[in-house]
Amino acid sequence: MDTTNIVTRPGPVAMIDALNDTFGKHAGKRASHAKGFCARGEFLPSPDAAQLVDGPLFRAEALAATLRFSVGGGNPGVSDKSRSVRGMAVRVSHGEQDWDLVLLSEPVFFAATPESFVSFLAARVADPLTRKPDPAKIAAHNAQFPDGTRQPALLAAHGAPASYATTPYFSNNAFTFKSATGAVQTARIVVQPLAGTRYLSDEDEIAYPDAFLEEELALRTHAAAVEFDVMAQLPAEGDSLTDPSQPWLGAGMVKLGRLRVTGIAAHGACDGLVFVPVNLPAGIGASEDPILLARAAAYAVSLKRRTI
Template identity: 65%
Template sequence: MMAPRHSPRATSAITKAFLAVSISFLGLQLPAGAQVDASSPVAQIDALNGTFGKHDGKRASHAKGFCAQGDFTPAAKLDTFVKSPLFSQKKMDATVRFSIGGGNPGASDKSRSVRGLGARISGGGETYDLVLISEPVFFASTPESFVSFLQARVPDPATKKPDPAKVAAHNAKYPEAKNQPALLASHPAPYSYATTPYYSTNAFIFKAANKTEQHARIVVEPAAGTRYLTEQEEQSLPDLFLENELNSRLAAATAEFTIYAQLPAPGDSLTDSSQPWQGSQRVALGKLRVLNVAPQSTCDGLVFMPVTLPSGITPSDDSILKARAPAYAVSLGRRSN
């Protein structure tokens, strides 16, 4: 049986109530004149706003995007890998948001930046948020590196571009900062949201019915295969084409993805999302289908939280993963005011 859909207004109210408690609990309301720690959630959102500007009602990161509706069918006999009521359901509704990385709501769909896939799946009394990007590594390994990366890319008032010297200084201090940009520069932008793989970059801990635990990262593979823009398409397509492309695709058939838990190979970091994995075995968790593009209100009030997890999955000891929920709370608070 399909899980009941929540109205956008109800979902928004639930999200805001949860984050209001998070903000209070985490001490994110700073007194006037207080100094902001350089790696704090407030500093992280300040860095995003400083680089991309503030845009009323928009997310600080992945500001440009649109919503879709779909469903998720878990793979069979997952108890030997992860024990959870959610994965025992036959099929559940999924609310999906596709997006372009960064805080610029006017970014070109042809930009060589990451694409994002956020998905909320609910069933069996549990909720699972997937927060994924189109490259297998993140651009920072710690909150300090995250803030420094963005501060180094604040446009110079004269040139309107980042200062190369500041970027070089950041890269010298945080060499991991080169990993994601190198991958993005190695290929054009995706042709479609349905023709790019997506990755969690963070690792999570999966507990089986027999209590054994394994670390894994999430990898999502598109059924349509991976396809990037050709040189001619990069030149000829408009800056806004991805939503129309997906609408046309969905008019003919659903867009489908397989969600995997990627196990680490020896030596793969379990706590540093900026480092690529060699990886070993994959465990299929299920199929995600995108059925239709939905009204913007469907997920405007949603915050996809990577630590909103069903029983059987817990966060790894990754400082970036730990920092994300409170930073998202700050971001929501700013766009809600």
């Protein structure tokens, strides 16, 4: 058999090694989104969801939700003012079915494939002398993998999020939705904050402490629930169904439900959970996105390393 054109993609161990090499290993912490905290809430399915997806989870009235908010990267001591992505992971349960949403605060991922993922991180390993990434290595990565330029450009275009309650969140990956008629539609998930979007100003970045996001959300939820609309974004013609680094033009939204964050959970309440984006309820399936399909095995490697 001719194996000349067979591409061997980095496996889950290589992906977690890349994160550890870039951010270091931190006992008991996730390899990615190491800094974070748990919250509690509920998900209220929308009647509109029936036009896109059929499943028991979406026929319920209200379901408990476990959430984790986080700052991107593998450094548990990173500043809340860093211009990196923010994460919101959600688990909604109905009987024996779970729906895990793994969401980022930018509409694109930093890599289209596991190869690009590993290369992106390798280019950002700090030089021992300067303690900073080598710009030449980043330029070389970008030349080979242009997909690695899109998310950093978006992050540089605005300040850090002012609150977990005032940033939108995106699945980046696409999923398939099957309706009661058997129709299958591909869509991405977009979670829109009802409080609107707000980023830190230059003055805020100077004045705010390095840790403010958890207390800020605690104060908000003490006064009232923080709410988001969970939407399925339909693709426009030409939108990639398998490349999470590509932004979508989109062709409309279907409301799947309302997510309400009602309070901060006890410290460590969700530390043992692994939110896996292919942990899906009836009616939703995974697309052929190679990043999406690689994530479950990589998360399992990360979990094992932080529990031994």
